[in-house]
Amino acid sequence: KNEVEQSPQNLTAQEGEFITINCSYSVGISALHWLQQHPGGGIVSLFMLSSGKKKHGRLIATINIQEKHSSLHITASHPRDSAVYICAVIQGGSEKLVFGKGMKLTVNP
Amino acid sequence: GAVVSQHPSRVICKSGTSVKIECRSLDFQATTMFWYRQFPKQSLMLMATSNEGSKATYEQGVEKDKFLINHASLTLSTLTVTSAHPEDSSFYICSAAPTPNADTQYFGPGTRLTVL
Numbered sequence: 001k002n003e004v005e006q007s008p009q010n011l012t013a014q015e016g017e018f019i020t021i022n023c024s025y026s027v028g029i030s031a032l033h034w035l036q037q038h039p040g041g042g043i044v045s046l047f048m049l050s051s052g053k054k055k056h057g058r059l060i061a062t063i064n065i066q067e068k069h070s071s072l073h074i075t076a077s078h079p080r081d082s083a084v085y086i087c088a089v090i091q092g093g094s095e096k097l098v099f100g101k102g103m104k105l106t107v108n109p
Numbered sequence: 110g111a112v113v114s115q116h117p118s119r120v121i122c123k124s125g126t127s128v129k130i131e132c133r134s135l136d137f138q139a140t141t142m143f144w145y146r147q148f149p150k151q152s153l154m155l156m157a158t159s160n161e162g163s164k165a166t167y168e169q170g171v172e173k174d175k176f177l178i179n180h181a182s183l184t185l186s187t188l189t190v191t192s193a194h195p196e197d198s199s200f201y202i203c204s205a206a207p208t209p210n211a212d213t214q215y216f217g218p219g220t221r222l223t224v225l
Contacts, residue, residue, distance in 0.1 A: 035216070041147075041202070041219040043216040045214065045216060095209065096155055097153075099152040
């Protein structure tokens with residue numbers, strides 16, 4: 001079993017829809033990252049969370065430490081949001097990121 | 110925001126040759142740099158962690174003599190794939206951290222290596 005699990009693996013949505021991407025992890029962590037990888041491969045760090053909730057534009061990330069779960073929400077989705085969204089955690093006491101397999105999001109116009 | 114560059118973005122080489130990939134932090138000093146490899150439709154896998162002025166720490170299964178890492182300054186790390194083979198074809202991504210832990214990492218755009 002992977003230490004970081006993401007669901008769903010693929011998601012197709014219509015422009016304007018509210019989207020939720022889930023991440024569950026099985027280890028104690030010091031921080032969790034949400035990353036966005038575009039088709040060309042470049043990675044952008046969206047959020048780094050250790051508790052609570054963060055918001056940036058149309059993106060909201062939440063984390064529940066007790067339940068070992070995080071969600072990334074996209075409001076008013078747009079075709080340019082189409083990308084792979086990757087959840088990654090830093091295990092407590094480690095300096096290394098452990099990555100989920102990512103979720104491919106396609107937003108159709 | 111912090112910017113990390115990689116060069117080249119794409120490289121095609123013949124089997125048996127060596128390829129050097131550069132990773133630079135453009136507007137901050139990177140205490141630690143990380144090198145990742147990503148095969149198609151797979152997660153990023155950490156290859157090694159490098160700290161300026163010291164030897165890189167390689168993950169299990171990564172050959173240190175094949176993937177040479179040099180972190181010569183606080184803004185530059187290089188990965189050299191020596192005697193490349195087709196199975197080394199992959200997407201290589203670096204990230205740079207301004208502090209010794211990995212809580213904040215800034216990712217480079219990646220380098221697509223194709224070995225013929």
